[in-house]
Amino acid sequence: MAGTIARAMAIGIAAVLAALDAQRVLAHCDALGRLSEMEGGLTRVFLSPQQREANTHVLGWMRDAGMDAHVDAIGNCVGRYEGDRPGLPCLMLGSHLDTVRDAGKYDGMLGVLSAIECVGALHATKTRLPFAVEVIGFGDEEGVRYGSTLLGSRAVAGTFDATLLDKADADGIAMREALVAFGLDPSAIARIGRKRGDVLGYAELHIEQGPVLEAKGLPVGVVTAINGGNRFALEIVGMAGHAGTVPMNLRQDALAAAAECVLAVERIARSMPDVVGTVGRIAAQPGAMNVIPGKVAFSVDVRAPTDALRRTAAAAMRDEFAAIAQRRRVELSTSLLWEARTAPCADDMQRQIAHAIDAEGIAVHRLPSGAGHDGMAIVDIAPIGMLFVRCKGGISHNPSEAITRDDVATSLRVFARFIAGFAS
Numbered sequence: 001m002a003g004t005i006a007r008a009m010a011i012g013i014a015a016v017l018a019a020l021d022a023q024r025v026l027a028h029c030d031a032l033g034r035l036s037e038m039e040g041g042l043t044r045v046f047l048s049p050q051q052r053e054a055n056t057h058v059l060g061w062m063r064d065a066g067m068d069a070h071v072d073a074i075g076n077c078v079g080r081y082e083g084d085r086p087g088l089p090c091l092m093l094g095s096h097l098d099t100v101r102d103a104g105k106y107d108g109m110l111g112v113l114s115a116i117e118c119v120g121a122l123h124a125t126k127t128r129l130p131f132a133v134e135v136i137g138f139g140d141e142e143g144v145r146y147g148s149t150l151l152g153s154r155a156v157a158g159t160f161d162a163t164l165l166d167k168a169d170a171d172g173i174a175m176r177e178a179l180v181a182f183g184l185d186p187s188a189i190a191r192i193g194r195k196r197g198d199v200l201g202y203a204e205l206h207i208e209q210g211p212v213l214e215a216k217g218l219p220v221g222v223v224t225a226i227n228g229g230n231r232f233a234l235e236i237v238g239m240a241g242h243a244g245t246v247p248m249n250l251r252q253d254a255l256a257a258a259a260e261c262v263l264a265v266e267r268i269a270r271s272m273p274d275v276v277g278t279v280g281r282i283a284a285q286p287g288a289m290n291v292i293p294g295k296v297a298f299s300v301d302v303r304a305p306t307d308a309l310r311r312t313a314a315a316a317m318r319d320e321f322a323a324i325a326q327r328r329r330v331e332l333s334t335s336l337l338w339e340a341r342t343a344p345c346a347d348d349m350q351r352q353i354a355h356a357i358d359a360e361g362i363a364v365h366r367l368p369s370g371a372g373h374d375g376m377a378i379v380d381i382a383p384i385g386m387l388f389v390r391c392k393g394g395i396s397h398n399p400s401e402a403i404t405r406d407d408v409a410t411s412l413r414v415f416a417r418f419i420a421g422f423a424s
């Protein structure tokens with residue numbers, strides 16, 4: 001850290017921190033929060049007229065912060081602040097500018113606007129770093145319009161699936177047409193992919209979207225990994241029968257078997273650190289008050305901060321389901337619907353973010369991210385790191401999403417320290 005400290009002193013970190021303005025970040029969040037297709041709420045989807053307006057604002061703020069800025073071929077806002085000489089590899093900072101339906105105004109936007117604010121503070125103090133800093137406001141992360149997430153960050157990582165260009169939205173507009181109507185060239189998407197080595201690291205500031213930091217009484221935390229996940233669809237077939245005439249010892253009740261499975265999911269997830277397991281959907285047939293359920297379909301969602309832990313948990317659940325089915329003489333079938341690998345945050349990035357938190361006199365708390373983020377795509381080309389900011393009640397994807405001005409100020413200071421001291 002000696003080199004980092006020497007550089008921080010040389011560039012006058014105190015002046016950089018003094019140039020940060022939490023109120024400006026909040027005002028910009030409010031401004032973007034008004035760009036919505038929905039009356040009285042916030043919905044802004046990929047390649048919409050509202051995205052075009054948001055991009056115009058964001059490009060202006062990037063230029064005000066001393067960056068060269070443009071919209072790339074997939075509709076991301078890209079700003080670049082050169083290092084102490086032009087053309088150096090970059091530290092990439094970013095998050096997304098699209099929203100879910102009836103969203104909050106901080107999910108994604110806070111990360112983009114905080115990154116711009118930090119670069120603005122470097123610019124205001126005429127600070128150049130031994131690397132370039134790029135800020136990207138990804139045009140699509142949530143996947144609302146085309147049902148496919150991380151479109152912006154996958155394009156930057158060079159992993160955009162070109163077959164998606166033919167996919168149509170709910171109005172029958174293919175992504176290719178929507179890109180052209182937005183003034184973009186779909187054939188250029190393949191050329192915006194970055195190479196490993198051009199990006200020294202990727203860091204994202206994001207609201208936690210969960211209750212852990214609030215419960216700990218901490219404004220910020222270091223993310224250890226973006227959890228991978230599995231989703232399974234299960235079906236149990238027993239024997240439907242008369243609720244009045246079939247004795248208890250002769251029943252093959254599919255719902256009672258499923259109920260044991262639900263509790264097994266909860267017990268197994270609880271027994272493993274940072275594993276979460278959820279049965280979010282269940283349907284019993286025939287679904288009559290006086291009939292023993294003969295068939296039950298339910299879902300299982302399992303997430304964990306490492307792939308090994310997730311596979312162990314999923315295997316334990318499947319073994320337990322099989323044992324329950326055998327004991328209760330019902331048929332069980334399982335199919336895997338979805339699997340995403342864990343995107344681990346690099347140890348070195350975690351250490352540098354933790355160092356910046358510690359420098360602000362705040363206890364360092366590490367936590368995994370249960371939600372997906374753009375880092376899941378960027379991890380293919382660069383080490384990733386994330387700084388979580390406390391949000392009220394852990395509520396997100398909801399208009400009542402809220403943060404405090406003090407927490408914004410604190411997270412800006414931490415993020416600026418991290419950027420100014422960054423060493424790859």
Ligand SMILES: [Zn+2]
Nearest residue numbers: 096107108206
């Ligand atoms: Zn987000």
